[in-house]
Amino acid sequence: MTSAAADDDDRRHRGGPVLMSPEDAAAQVRDGDVLAVGGSGGGLLEPGALLKALGERFVRTASPHGLTLLHATGIGDRKGSGMDHLAHHGMHARVVGGNWGNAPGMCELAVAGEFEAYNFPQGVVSQMFREVAAGRPGVITHVGLGTFCDPRRQGGRLNDRTPAELVELVSLAGREWLFYKAVPPSVCFIRGTAADEDGNISFEHEGARLENLAIAQATRNSGGLVIAQVKRYVQRGAIDPKLVLVPGICVDIVVVVPEQRQMDSAEFNPALSGQTRVVLSSLDPLPFDERKIVARRAVQEIRDADVVNLGVGIADGVAAVAAEQGWIDRFTCTIEQGLIGGVPSRGIDFGTSTNPQAMIDAPSQFDFYDGGGIDIAFLGFAQVDRHGNVNVSKFGNKLIGLGGFANISQNARTVVFCGTFTSGGLDARPGDGALAITQEGRHRKFVPEVEQISFAASESLKRGQRVLYVTERAVFRLTSAGLTLCEVAPGVDADADIRSLMAWELEVAADLRPMDARILRPDPLPDDWRSLTTQ
Structure with missing residues (x-):
């Protein structure tokens, strides 16, 4: 676009930001x-x-x-x-x-x-x-x-x-x-906490910064x-300049919504925005079921001082287990929304963290990720195939999308994919050091070929990544031969409960071993957590 054309098409309010209702602001979209x-x-x-x-x-x-x-x-x-x-x-x-x-x-x-x-x-x-x-x-x-x-x-x-x-x-x-x-973009919708008369936007009550700037x-x-x-409109100069994330020179219209909530689930939780810190042992523990077994086995892969990324879904249970065990301070959790430290929220609230150490802009967080800043990442999966490819984005007519999955899975030094072996009605009961599968899930997640490649195993092998696939009954690793079985839970029959549910000849590691029985008991895990995988 030439400068003259840009001037003709410039829609900015040259006289400074204008206050409007949501309806009047929406009417500006052409x-x-x-x-x-x-x-x-x-x-x-x-x-x-x-x-x-x-x-x-x-x-x-x-x-x-x-x-x-x-x-x-x-x-x-x-x-x-x-x-x-x-x-x-x-x-x-x-x-x-x-x-x-x-x-x-x-x-x-x-x-x-x-x-x-x-x-x-x-x-x-x-x-x-x-x-x-x-x-x-x-x-x-x-x-x-x-x-x-x-x-x-x-x-x-x-x-x-x-x-x-x-x-x-x-x-x-x-x-x-x-x-x-x-x-x-020719128009944008963003959100913050407060705006002053010059249009400067602060984010002090928000749980992240994201891409707003x-x-x-x-x-x-x-x-x-x-x-x-924004939630509040304040006098010129009332906002500490250090709290301004989006300066007024970039803002044309301000819409004040006093009833604006911090999250759908909470009007305001100061532990998400850094105004206070809560005792992490007060967070709800995970139920002792197959999902917790996956999280317990996955957490064994973390080393002291690791920089960790946690994905949404079953993988976010890793932080919950670590907090419950009192281990959360031994490593640093991060999530792609720009949060560093603390315990990432689970479920629909994923994207915030309780007790974060820092909040940075999401593009900068992805710079860190893309350059190899993550030591180990824990991510979910919908499908895994015989090559080790993973699909999380689209299967059948169900569209989910990638999110930060590609940036994270492609660039972390170690990737641990976390999920149940089957889904849709699975009943796998841990207890007394063994796993009892009382009902198999209707949907097989390990398939000969994934429907869409969200994680490319061939590219991972070129990069030399360490890749594990952790389920409640078995652990697999990525090798040049593809998906390879390396651990089986006590109480599980490798032929009846694993290989018979795969429509190809599964590779089995020469050093196949049992998963640690202690993760299958409800007792707290011992403090020698890094050595669990070798005992």
Whole structure:
């Protein structure tokens, strides 16, 4: 865009930020706009009033239509909030999301081919906002090579309607890279705690920082309109400048929502935003079931002083077990929303941490991840195949999306995939040092070929990663021969309970051994936790 064209199309409020209602702010979104939305699951920094007002406007007027949506992570509560406020036929031309699973209505439209739909790694979308802000053409990264984001596979496309045009394979410095093309926003919705009369936005009551600064800068520098939802409006100069994350020079419209909650599950929890610290032993322990057995076996892989990443789902139980045992201070948990330290929240509240040590911008967290800053990562899985490939993103008509999975699984030194062996009704009861499988799950998660490659085993072997797959009944590792069985839980028959449920000839390690029986008893684990795997 030339400077003259940029001036003609500049939508910014030159006289400073304007106060508007959610409805009036939503009315500023035009047909064909590229709308960037900040926020994360469970209501974390979700500009919910703006999304709701925009969705209601479309229902009333069929406008705006032809939108392109950009969001880095899953936004919503899986029950109709977040991006599902915008889940309407005919509203969108294209959606680029880092994660989709928190908005099942949008997922349904994407799978049905209602609009062009892409799923890129969360870190790529997060960093893309920063690249757009700096006037660069997109993100060049190794993240996604060999996965469904690779243009030699699906190029991140989620349906047949979507053209293969936003990801290219390029060669630089003798290496292959993926080039994700920039999508500059023309309007954005972000959220903070307070705004002053100059539009400076603070985040002191929020549980993360996410991409809000990068989104605002990208939109502002693209000549677009920055709309910020906040809980409080205060006098000029009332906000400590050290608390300002988004400066007023990047903000055009402020929407005050006094009833704004910190999270969907809590109006305000100061332990999530750093105002206080709670006693971690007060957190609810995990029930003693198959999921806890997976977490107990997984936690054995952590070494003192490790930098750890925990994924959402069964993997987030690792921190709960460590806190229950009093081990949480021996290593540092991190999550992709920019949280460092503390105990990551579980379930729909994933994205926050209790007692965090630091909160940094999400693009910077992904820089740390992509460069190899994680010692060990614990991630879930929906499918694992005979090669060791993992699918977490799409299976059948169920769309979840990658989130930060690709950035994390591709770059951690050690990756531990955590999950039950089967799902859908599994009843596996631990006790007295053995596991009793009283009912098998209906769905087999270990399959000959995954439906979509979220983690590419062949690329991992090239990188020399250490990769384990931990279930309640067995542990597998990635070898040049593919998925290889290396541990079996006491009480489990390797042939009847494992190999018979796999539709291929499973590789078995020469040093096959039993899982430690102590994790199958309800008693606290001994303090010599690092040596458990050798006893």
